[in-house]
Amino acid sequence: MPPGRTEVQVRPGVEADLAPLTAIYNHYVRETAVTFDTVPFLPEERRPWLLSHPEDGPHRLMVAQRDKPGILGYATSSALRPKPAYSTSVEVSVYLAPDAGGQGIGTLLYEALLGALADEDLHRAYAGITLPNEASVRLHERFGFRHIGTYAEVGRKFQRYWDVAWYELPLGPGA
Known part of the structure; x- marks a missing residue:
């Protein structure tokens, strides 16, 4: 580990994380097409999202940080679709603070999330x-996700249309 750097810890997200998690997400809302949300959120608007990710169960929120204050990123598993037959499937995602890319933090977050x-x-x-988004494709493929299809021009943001590639990872026994 380089001098002056502390080890990254990954832990379940808690309500006290709401403001920094919202700030990270809002960066992607304002600056990128990574999310198709187009209007930044206030922390209190994101509270239902945070509370929908308890410490146990299939919908989790894992947060990465160093010993010093500041969240480096987070990973979530959320409901894929609201209908009951989808309950054994989750959608996963990782969001990193703007200065936290390329440090292996996404890998640590997915290891913790998939382990949980x-x-x-x-x-x-x-x-x-x-x-x-080559970095995200590499991250997902590293964990065994495989490309299953692409929705062409499915979202419009920043005056252009964007494709979304979908990746799948088998979970559970026999995966």
């Missing part, structure tokens, strides 16, 4: 990646 999900009654994880 290992004992849940889940069959598949899915990830949608707005293209182009």
